[in-house]
Amino acid sequence: SAVISQKPSRDICQRGTSLTIQCQVDSQVTMMFWYRQQPGQSLTLIATANQGSEATYESGFVIDKFPISRPNLTFSTLTVSNMSPEDSSIYLCSVSRVGEKLFFGSGTQLSVL
Amino acid sequence: KNEVEQSPQNLTAQEGEFITINCSYSVGISALHWLQQHPGGGIVSLFMLSSGKKKHGRLIATINIQEKHSSLHITASHPRDSAVYICAVGRSGNEKLTFGTGTRLTIIP
Numbered sequence: 445s446a447v448i449s450q451k452p453s454r455d456i457c458q459r460g461t462s463l464t465i466q467c468q469v470d471s472q473v474t475m476m477f478w479y480r481q482q483p484g485q486s487l488t489l490i491a492t493a494n495q496g497s498e499a500t501y502e503s504g505f506v507i508d509k510f511p512i513s514r515p516n517l518t519f520s521t522l523t524v525s526n527m528s529p530e531d532s533s534i535y536l537c538s539v540s541r542v543g544e545k546l547f548f549g550s551g552t553q554l555s556v557l
Numbered sequence: 558k559n560e561v562e563q564s565p566q567n568l569t570a571q572e573g574e575f576i577t578i579n580c581s582y583s584v585g586i587s588a589l590h591w592l593q594q595h596p597g598g599g600i601v602s603l604f605m606l607s608s609g610k611k612k613h614g615r616l617i618a619t620i621n622i623q624e625k626h627s628s629l630h631i632t633a634s635h636p637r638d639s640a641v642y643i644c645a646v647g648r649s650g651n652e653k654l655t656f657g658t659g660t661r662l663t664i665i666p
Contacts, residue, residue: 477654485658486656486657487643487645487656540647553597
């Protein structure tokens with residue numbers, strides 16, 4: 445199993461600022477996933493973060509807007525840059541291992557004014 | 558057409574009723590996951606299936622690989638079962654997941 449500590453749990457930010465979300469896992473994992481969940485929608489994958497290499501971004505998401513760090517096998521950050529109200533969402537990190545259940549952080553509820 | 562379709566989108570039932578949520582997918586998969594999301598955003602993994610059937614307490618999940626279909630059943634439903642239930646599939650050879658749009662379940666006392 446894996447326990448993921450995600451913070452902050454929620455934040456209210458001003459337009460044009462940036463917010464960094466952190467996820468700490470209690471065991472080493474190769475891949476970490478960052479998701480966005482817009483109001484009333486399901487989860488959309490932003491990027492996959494591998495230790496020691498640049499993150500792989502999905503279509504519609506770019507590094508300048510969502511820079512990701514993965515300095516070791518237990519930690520990752522996602523930054524939401526130059527925020528606008530359209531970035532108001534829940535952001536979640538997740539880990540999985542082949543053949544195992546999924547594990548999610550508790551989510552970061554972001555509101556941009 | 559989405560690769561993962563869930564039905565119904567919303568379901569309201571009385572406490573004690575037997576609940577069924579369905580998930581159909583159109584791609585080859587290595588595993589199918591059922592997730593539960595409570596208000597506030599936290600997501601809990603209920604089941605991971607690659608074949609057959611699994612049971613945990615009042616929850617039962619089944620999958621039919623040939624028909625590309627899975628069901629989540631809740632027996633003796635309770636108001637604390639009220640949540641959004643999400644089906645997600647892992648594609649063969651790929652750790653990335655594709656998510657259904659979720660089923661919002663409300664159990665009335």
